Amino acid sequence: MKCNNIHNDLISYLEGSLSREESNAVEKHLNTCDECMKFSDKLRVSLGYIDIEKEVSVTPGFADMVLAKLDNEVDNEVEEFSLINRMMPALTAAAVVLFAVFVGNTLAKQFSGGGDMVEQGYHEEFLYANEIYLEPIENFFLLTEENYEKD
Amino acid sequence: MTQFVSNQNDHDLISAIKDGDHDSFRILVEKYQERVIRICRGYLGSYEDAEDLAQEVFIEVYKSSVKFREQSEVSTWLYRIAVNRSLNYIRDNRKKFILSKRSDSYEMSAIENKASGSSADNEITAGEHRHVLHLALNSLSDNQKTAFILNKYEDLPYIEISSIMGVSISSVESLLFRAKRNLQKRLLDYYNKNML
Structure with missing residues (x-):
């Protein structure tokens, strides 16, 4: 039996689930192979800790x-x-x-020409933002100056 | 009265727990505490962590008792909660588990190197064997790990494992076969690289 075959069967051998024939073959190999014997011993100890950990206090x-x-x-x-x-x-x-604020706002827009007010506000803002309307005197002089240069 | 209560079967206990009966809950905890801790320990390795997680398992049992439809055994339902909680714990603490894996491996190599200078045969200590075992267990897939832990830590028969995991008995057999092969391979690889 080769070492690799033994390695595949070691855990089954250790838990006693191999047939008598298979188990004898593994034992025979272990007695002649130090390395597999070492593996087997270490595997037995590691797996043995499952039984120890099963004891719960x-x-x-x-x-x-x-x-x-x-x-x-x-x-x-x-x-x-x-x-x-x-x-x-x-x-x-x-x-x-x-x-209440939301409903009041909505009703106010619907029943008091809210759309026009918004439109109006926009125009007012536009007018104030327009420098021509805001600064009529400067505009007057500017136009005058331009006319003068053209002339 | 206590004798009467302690003789209640699991379904009676759950019915009482659904009504908020803490005495019945205590009886359920005392009945299943060892089994739940054992399962959690199979996953986590550390006894302290396993006890902490087991507390969480029982609290989840209490809270989700109202959803229990009594279509399965109480023990099966309880095991399922313990398994899911343990897997979630590992998933949520993956970083910690990976880190601890690396540090364990590092520590083990250091121990091995030190030992090789002083001794021809590198003996490993009890704690190291336990570490190696849990490292190998944690390298298995969730299903293989669960089948192995329920079978080896809790000695449950295949039919009960199949109920808990929601798979067929033949799937349990296959999972156990692959779990043992992989576990053995991981352990032998580890010994080969670090111990021999």
Whole structure:
């Protein structure tokens, strides 16, 4: 039996799931191959720690710790819920005010020529921004000067 | 009264827990605490981390008890929560696990180098064996790891593993076969590079 074949069967050999014939073949090889014997020994020790780790000794009071943690989480959730509840009147009032402002604004636009007002405002702004209208005297002199140069 | 309560079956306990009965919850925790911690330990390696995670598992059990439709065994449902929580923990702490893998590997090499100077046969300590085992386990796919841990740490039969994982029994057999082969290969590779 070759080393590679043994390596594939080692874990099954160690857990005793090989047939008697297969198991004998592995043992025969291990007795003649130091390297495979070393692998086998180390694998046995490493896998043996599964059995050691399976032995659980629960910390005394584990259930109490779980219940305390649960109570703590429930308290926090209740606190968050009550905070939201406490803030609810203020949040509701703010929402009502915002809604009223929105509705009022919309109605004002609809029933008092809101569209024209906007248009008018635009024109006013345009007029004020126009230097010709803002500075009629300078404009007058400028025109005069231009006319003078042309002449 | 206590005797009566402790004789309640799992479904009765869950019904009571749904109504907020903490005594029934305590009974459930005490009944399953070892099994849940064992499974978490199979994934995480550290006993302290496993106990902390087990607490989270039980809190999730309490909170999600209202959703439990009693179509499966309570133990199957509880195992499933423990498995999912453990896998999520590893996923959420991937960085930590990768870092610890690297540092373990580094430490192991350092130990090996030191040992090679003083001893012809590089013996590895108990803690190192345990590290190597969990490094190899963590290198398996989630499904292979889960099948292996449920079978080897919890000694569950294939049929129960198939219920927990939601796969067929033949899939469990295949997963276990591949898990053992891969685990063995990883361990032998590790010994070959670092120990022999």
